[in-house]
Amino acid sequence: MNEAADNRDTLREVQDRFIEVWSEISQLWGVNKSVGRVHALLYLTHEPLDIDSIAERLQISHGNASTSIRDLMAWGVVRRVTRPGDRKTFFEAEQDPWTWFHTTIRERRRREVVPVMERLHEAAGFAEGAGKGAKGPERKRLEEAHDKIEKFADFAHEFVDLIDVFLAIGHGRMAKVFRTAAKLFPKERG
Amino acid sequence: MNEAADNRDTLREVQDRFIEVWSEISQLWGVNKSVGRVHALLYLTHEPLDIDSIAERLQISHGNASTSIRDLMAWGVVRRVTRPGDRKTFFEAEQDPWTWFHTTIRERRRREVVPVMERLHEAAGFAEGAGKGAKGPERKRLEEAHDKIEKFADFAHEFVDLIDVFLAIGHGRMAKVFRTAAKLFPKERG
DNA sequence: CTGAACCGTCAGTCTAAACTGACAATACCG
DNA sequence: CGGTATTGTCAGTTTAGACTGACGGTTCAG
Numbered sequence: 440m441n442e443a444a445d446n447r448d449t450l451r452e453v454q455d456r457f458i459e460v461w462s463e464i465s466q467l468w469g470v471n472k473s474v475g476r477v478h479a480l481l482y483l484t485h486e487p488l489d490i491d492s493i494a495e496r497l498q499i500s501h502g503n504a505s506t507s508i509r510d511l512m513a514w515g516v517v518r519r520v521t522r523p524g525d526r527k528t529f530f531e532a533e534q535d536p537w538t539w540f541h542t543t544i545r546e547r548r549r550r551e552v553v554p555v556m557e558r559l560h561e562a563a564g565f566a567e568g569a570g571k572g573a574k575g576p577e578r579k580r581l582e583e584a585h586d587k588i589e590k591f592a593d594f595a596h597e598f599v600d601l602i603d604v605f606l607a608i609g610h611g612r613m614a615k616v617f618r619t620a621a622k623l624f625p626k627e628r629g
Numbered sequence: 630m631n632e633a634a635d636n637r638d639t640l641r642e643v644q645d646r647f648i649e650v651w652s653e654i655s656q657l658w659g660v661n662k663s664v665g666r667v668h669a670l671l672y673l674t675h676e677p678l679d680i681d682s683i684a685e686r687l688q689i690s691h692g693n694a695s696t697s698i699r700d701l702m703a704w705g706v707v708r709r710v711t712r713p714g715d716r717k718t719f720f721e722a723e724q725d726p727w728t729w730f731h732t733t734i735r736e737r738r739r740r741e742v743v744p745v746m747e748r749l750h751e752a753a754g755f756a757e758g759a760g761k762g763a764k765g766p767e768r769k770r771l772e773e774a775h776d777k778i779e780k781f782a783d784f785a786h787e788f789v790d791l792i793d794v795f796l797a798i799g800h801g802r803m804a805k806v807f808r809t810a811a812k813l814f815p816k817e818r819g
Numbered sequence: 820c821t822g823a824a825c826c827g828t829c830a831g832t833c834t835a836a837a838c839t840g841a842c843a844a845t846a847c848c849g
Numbered sequence: 850c851g852g853t854a855t856t857g858t859c860a861g862t863t864t865a866g867a868c869t870g871a872c873g874g875t876t877c878a879g
Contacts, residue, residue, distance in 0.1 A: 661866085661867065662867085663867075663868080689868075689869090690868065690869045690870065691869095691870090692868075692869060692870065692871095693867080693868055693869070696867090696868085716876065716877060716878085
């Protein structure tokens, strides 16, 4: 009687299919494939897993599994779990998608958005100074360049505001909140 | 008198600094470096540019410039411009950041979000079928897996809704709209 | 119709990132 | 403590993706 074995294979396939989809989504977000797959596996598994189980299950080296787990912990979406009386370290994933999405956005803001905004300000400041320092016909060019950079910076600020509002509202209910806003402002009337 | 030349060098540096920042931002979005740099240069330049000028200005091969332009046109953020009496083809970028952001999101939705959502549905459907077909103790596992996949799919749908509302609202005013919504729904009360 | 100027393409090369696997470090057992 | 099981690290290798430059096609001036 290998019905149980068949079912186990089926479970495996169910998992695999989801893991691949998640992995694609991760890659769209700039997250590497292995990291995405490990995350998906942990999300799907009811109990915490250890490094070797993960590596074996996903057919990757344990070095890769270990590094992926490190990344996921740095992103704050995976927790280390130690069980008394067990030498192994286990890992488990946050189970609520909105929670980890929120966490991810916050982390991305910190790591990526803030530094690049600083560099943008530097560039804008340099352009402004250059425009003021110049004379003659080239001055106009410099001022035009500065205007365009400022225009872009304004856009970037609004984008960051958008992120901040999202972070302030918290998880869940986002789409509904957003939709209500859309009804209140049917066209472009700010 | 090389004051004009100095100013030209300054303009060049102003441009370069901005181009590098934009290029970083592009890479955060998964857009490749050269494409980002070409886009930034065209945004900054008041008049349309031809392939060779772009290649020379950015110190890249004209093949690379040509491919990058092709990408940008496919994304809908760069236009081809032909001038009567001139053999060259010129290219110019959309000048309003919100407009091209909007265009980019719409295109990304079409290319990336829609296909991956289909695959997600397939995975969810397979999981559901597997759960219903199974008997015995493994059935519970399969149903649990299906539940988690559905939970993730629900989240993904809300995310897509969010994109759709953004696209419906149109450019500009986004942050303000969003902020107003936040005031109306201070916590999680949908 | 010919030649020159230019753009688009793609095979081959180069570069950056991911992955592996051996070794180091650590935790725990008897 | 010594031995063993396990995780963490990182140099070297592999792989995926970007870039170059030569070629072919197209357009236009003469």
